[in-house]
Amino acid sequence: xxxxxxxxxxxxxxxxxxxxxxxxxxxxxxxxxxxxxxxxxxxxxxxxxxxxxxxxxxxxxxxxxxxxxxxxxxxxxxxxxxxxxxxxxxxxxxxxxxxxxxxxxxxxxxxxxxxxxxxxxxxxxxxxxxxxxxxxxxxxxxxxxxxxxxxxxxxxxxxxxxxxxxxxxxxxxxxxxxxxxxxxxxxxxxxxxxxxxxxxxxxxxxxxxxxxxxxxxxxxxxxxxxxxxxxxxxxxxxxxxxxxxxxxxxxxxxxxxxxxxxxxxxxxxxxxxxxxxxxxxxxxxxxxxxxxxxxxxxxxxx
Amino acid sequence: xxxxxxxxxxxxxxxxxxxxxxxxxxxxxxxxxxxxxxxxxxxxxxxxxxxxxxxxxxxxxxxxxxxxxxxxxxxxxxxxxxxxxxxxxxxxxxxxxxxxxxxxxxxxxxxxxxxxxxxxxxxxxxxxxxxxxxxxxxxxxxxxxxxxxxxxxxxxxxxxxxxxxxxxxxxxxxxxxxxxxxxxxxxxxxxxxxxxxxxxxxxxxxxxxxxxxxxxxxxxxxxxxxxxxxxxxxxxxxxxxxxxxxxxxxxxxxxxxxxxxxxxxxxxxxxxxxxxxxxxxxxxxxxxxxxxxxxxxxxxxxxxxxxxxxxxxxxxxxxxxxxxxxxxx
Amino acid sequence: xxxxxxxxxxxxxxxxxxxxxxxxxxxxxxxxxxxxxxxxxxxxxxxxxxxxxxxxxxxxxxxxxxxxxxxxxxxxxxxxxxxxxxxxxxxxxxxxxxxxxxxxxxxxxxxxxxxxxxxxxxxxxxxxxxxxxxxxxxxxxxxxxxxxxxxxxxxxxxxxxxxxxxxxxxxxxxxxxxxxxxxxxxxxxxxxxxxxxxxxxxxxxxxxxxxxxxxxxxxxxxxxxxxxxxxxxxxxxxxxxxxxxxxxxxxxxxxx
Numbered sequence: 001x002x003x004x005x006x007x008x009x010x011x012x013x014x015x016x017x018x019x020x021x022x023x024x025x026x027x028x029x030x031x032x033x034x035x036x037x038x039x040x041x042x043x044x045x046x047x048x049x050x051x052x053x054x055x056x057x058x059x060x061x062x063x064x065x066x067x068x069x070x071x072x073x074x075x076x077x078x079x080x081x082x083x084x085x086x087x088x089x090x091x092x093x094x095x096x097x098x099x100x101x102x103x104x105x106x107x108x109x110x111x112x113x114x115x116x117x118x119x120x121x122x123x124x125x126x127x128x129x130x131x132x133x134x135x136x137x138x139x140x141x142x143x144x145x146x147x148x149x150x151x152x153x154x155x156x157x158x159x160x161x162x163x164x165x166x167x168x169x170x171x172x173x174x175x176x177x178x179x180x181x182x183x184x185x186x187x188x189x190x191x192x193x194x195x196x197x198x199x200x201x202x203x204x205x206x207x208x209x210x211x212x213x214x215x216x217x218x219x220x221x222x223x224x225x226x227x228x229x230x231x232x233x234x235x236x237x238x239x240x241x242x243x244x245x246x247x248x249x250x251x252x253x254x255x256x257x258x259x260x261x262x263x264x265x266x267x268x269x270x271x272x273x274x275x276x277x278x279x280x281x282x283x284x285x286x287x288x289x290x291x292x293x294x295x296x297x298x299x300x301x302x
Numbered sequence: 303x304x305x306x307x308x309x310x311x312x313x314x315x316x317x318x319x320x321x322x323x324x325x326x327x328x329x330x331x332x333x334x335x336x337x338x339x340x341x342x343x344x345x346x347x348x349x350x351x352x353x354x355x356x357x358x359x360x361x362x363x364x365x366x367x368x369x370x371x372x373x374x375x376x377x378x379x380x381x382x383x384x385x386x387x388x389x390x391x392x393x394x395x396x397x398x399x400x401x402x403x404x405x406x407x408x409x410x411x412x413x414x415x416x417x418x419x420x421x422x423x424x425x426x427x428x429x430x431x432x433x434x435x436x437x438x439x440x441x442x443x444x445x446x447x448x449x450x451x452x453x454x455x456x457x458x459x460x461x462x463x464x465x466x467x468x469x470x471x472x473x474x475x476x477x478x479x480x481x482x483x484x485x486x487x488x489x490x491x492x493x494x495x496x497x498x499x500x501x502x503x504x505x506x507x508x509x510x511x512x513x514x515x516x517x518x519x520x521x522x523x524x525x526x527x528x529x530x531x532x533x534x535x536x537x538x539x540x541x542x543x544x545x546x547x548x549x550x551x552x553x554x555x556x557x558x559x560x561x562x563x564x565x566x567x568x569x570x571x572x573x574x575x576x577x578x579x580x581x582x583x584x585x586x587x588x589x590x591x592x593x594x595x596x597x598x599x600x601x602x603x604x605x606x607x608x609x610x611x612x613x614x615x616x617x618x619x620x621x622x623x624x625x626x627x628x629x630x631x
Numbered sequence: 632x633x634x635x636x637x638x639x640x641x642x643x644x645x646x647x648x649x650x651x652x653x654x655x656x657x658x659x660x661x662x663x664x665x666x667x668x669x670x671x672x673x674x675x676x677x678x679x680x681x682x683x684x685x686x687x688x689x690x691x692x693x694x695x696x697x698x699x700x701x702x703x704x705x706x707x708x709x710x711x712x713x714x715x716x717x718x719x720x721x722x723x724x725x726x727x728x729x730x731x732x733x734x735x736x737x738x739x740x741x742x743x744x745x746x747x748x749x750x751x752x753x754x755x756x757x758x759x760x761x762x763x764x765x766x767x768x769x770x771x772x773x774x775x776x777x778x779x780x781x782x783x784x785x786x787x788x789x790x791x792x793x794x795x796x797x798x799x800x801x802x803x804x805x806x807x808x809x810x811x812x813x814x815x816x817x818x819x820x821x822x823x824x825x826x827x828x829x830x831x832x833x834x835x836x837x838x839x840x841x842x843x844x845x846x847x848x849x850x851x852x853x854x855x856x857x858x859x860x861x862x863x864x865x866x867x868x869x870x871x872x873x874x875x876x877x878x879x880x881x882x883x884x885x886x887x
Contacts, residue, residue: 035435095602096601096605100605101361101431102355102554102558102562103605106554106558109597110594110595114591114595117590117591241435276446279443279446286425286432286435286439287424290428290432308749485747485750489747489748489750489754490740490754490758491744491747493726493733494734494737496723496725497726497734501724503685504722505734506704506706507685507715508714508798509709509737510737511704
């Protein structure tokens with residue numbers, strides 16, 4: 001029983017990471033019907049941005065680990081990735097916005113390859129070790145479950161960000177504009193919404209969340225390298241599909257479910273199937289209910 | 303009459319590719335010979351994927367999975383079944399070796415066709431992006447499943463597969479693939495596939511059983527991917543790392559580069575994409591960066607690829623056209 | 632007394648909360664020319680989509696020559712003899728006009744896949760026959776000169792004609808025309824009316840059309856049903872419809 005809760009705790013921590021990345025996928029898909037293959041690599045850039053920022057600010061040696069500096073590093077990496085996301089949209093995706101789906105897909109793949117290989121060139125292929133911007137401590141929960149303060153940070157920060165995002169989408173004008181553009185781009189633009197700008201903001205937001213995920217992963221799994229975005233990117237994408245691609249609460253739920261499923265499989269089956277479970281979930285969802293848990297079934301108008 | 307001409311043509315073709323292989327081995331340095339073999343294998347992959355994506359208009363990005371099935375099925379057949387069927391000393395006879403290899407290729411193709419049917423049948427209900435993701439997922443599942451089968455080597459790769467592939471086999475394979483898919487595309491059934499690409503709802507309204515055709519295209523595409531896989535397995539060391547998602551994407555890029563819907567375009571795209579990394583070898587660290595930038599630029603500047611939907615046409619004797627009704631009738 | 636060619640019985644199509652078509656009853660005798668009119672959004676195209684199998688009816692029956700076909704796949708319904716055109720022409724734009732028609736010959740032709748791949752004499756023969764049939768059809772509709780042109784390159788009026796020509800290659804019993812006169816000037820409309828009457832005779836068709844152009848509807852339709860918000864509010868001959876107060880209130884108002 002303790003094993004179950006232990007894996008559950010690990011799953012929730014990882015699930016929060018997947019949720020943060022999945023939000024970026026779902027928001028971009030909702031607004032452009034584009035699967036942003038490069039999103040996993042933006043998460044990788046976020047991790048590296050945090051790494052370099054922490055080193056530059058001198059954060060992470062045992063003597064100067066402080067939550068304030070950690071927050072600065074987090075914010076800094078989020079800003080950097082927001083800018084990266086906006087640049088990618090402007091330079092690579094906007095020119096192909098009116099082209100066919102497969103053209104946009106291949107462009108996204110090109111961007112992904114570019115980020116990965118530029119990362120290898122610039123950062124070097126060997127893994128770096130993320131500095132400990134928060135001193136690690138293990139905490140024993142009731143029931144004998146062991147968690148680190150890093151994992152708790154992950155969950156807390158994720159929750160704060162997700163709540164913040166939800167409030168933003170529901171309450172602010174820009175948030176409502178985003179929902180309008182996702183619902184019907186042409187109608188939104190006819191109503192005076194600056195769709196180009198809204199799309200840019202969507203990319204910025206999604207990329208910032210991915211950066212946060214990168215920072216949080218650096219905390220819990222300090223080994224970072226330029227290809228680290230591939231698998232989590234795919235899994236987060238599956239999580240978004242599971243929750244219903246285009247649905248923001250769906251991405252959050254999907255992410256959590258993905259993380260929990262993964263750790264249940266690792267705990268009870270075998271760790272060799274860890275990556276495979278994502279694809280199995282993908283196939284099952286697409287063959288049984290392609291719209292996902294919270295997605296809408298869109299019927300084609302004839 | 304036609305049958306005799308066709309059989310003579312086939313025999314001439316076989317003689318030609320054997321001759322080319324002999325010339326290649328004599329005249330080319332082994333590195334270039336190897337690149338040509340890989341080019342031809344990629345041509346088969348590109349043509350077979352184009353049948354599904356370019357001609358039928360379906361969004362399939364898991365082709366490497368079918369290549370893997372063909373590769374491993376044929377390799378397992380050669381390693382385990384052939385010595386039993388043909389006797390352990392069969393390799394000393396050139397005819398037996400060739401015959402066994404041909405059978406292995408067919409086994410690979412058929413195994414992939416079955417896989418194509420199993421994947422295609424449930425997937426064909428899906429449209430657009432969803433279909434793409436499902437094919438991607440299946441491609442990965444197939445690869446991971448093979449990775450876990452110890453009898454074919456698992457994570458170490460499948461050692462012991464004899465090298466049987468040479469330029470003659472791959473050129474022959476590419477030639478047959480081209481002829482089959484071209485004949486199909488220009489036929490009664492090919493038109494149905496094109497109709498599905500152009501407007502699936504209108505096609506259905508005209509009585510075309512679209513699901514059946516989509517699955518059929520998928521199965522035929524998988525068959526030839528399996529053939530390519532079989533040829534590959536008997537040439538280079540067989541390991542699942544050769545059949546990842548990246549391989550699937552490479553084949554997609556080949557057909558997009560050449561022009562989806564153009565068969566000669568796929569041949570062009572396959573050759574270019576196999577040769578280009580070799581040409582860029584001098585700047586190996588920058589190679590992939592240049593490659594990815596080229597890709598993005600291509601999609602922005604010329605998304606229809608080199609030939610779009612046209613075929614590369616050589617001035618040649620025109621085939622007789624269908625008779626037109628005279629004004630009096 | 633043989634059953635009507637087409638019989639809609641309490642046909643209902645509901646999308647989520649929206650009742651697009653409610654309890655529609657409508658019969659069309661063999662050889663008749665029927666009309667379906669009503670304001671935009673009244674559910675007319677939905678009825679067509681239900682008949683042709685694009686939508687599955689929520690309840691009710693659709694009978695062709697007395698045999699039910701509601702809920703069957705679209706291509707099966709087409710093989711039973713139902714053909715249709717769409718509100719905007721759905722041609723195979725990248726293919727030639729000849730190919731557009733040849734594809735429609737699919738229902739009444741056919742070779743095995745293997746024959747096609749090896750280009751056997753049988754498949755060559757079949758191809759020639761299909762080409763001859765298709766060329767003839769194009770000629771009948773005055774489109775012979777566009778035979779090898781891409782369908783997308785045709786002027787709008789010819790595109791509509793091509794779409795109609797294409798449906799006839801399937802040798803249908805029932806032809807559904809969705810707003811065939813849309814975007815046509817008065818001369819083209821006249822020509823269209825002649826064409827519809829002509830092909831009804833020549834090909835022994837039963838025709839049902841959706842139209843907004845009242846000249847066409849009153850001019851050629853024999854039995855009209857009027858829909859409003861998914862419900863049939865009137866049915867009858869053109870004269871009866873013209874005078875029906877419910878119809879005038881919901882729809883006609885001014886004569887076009």
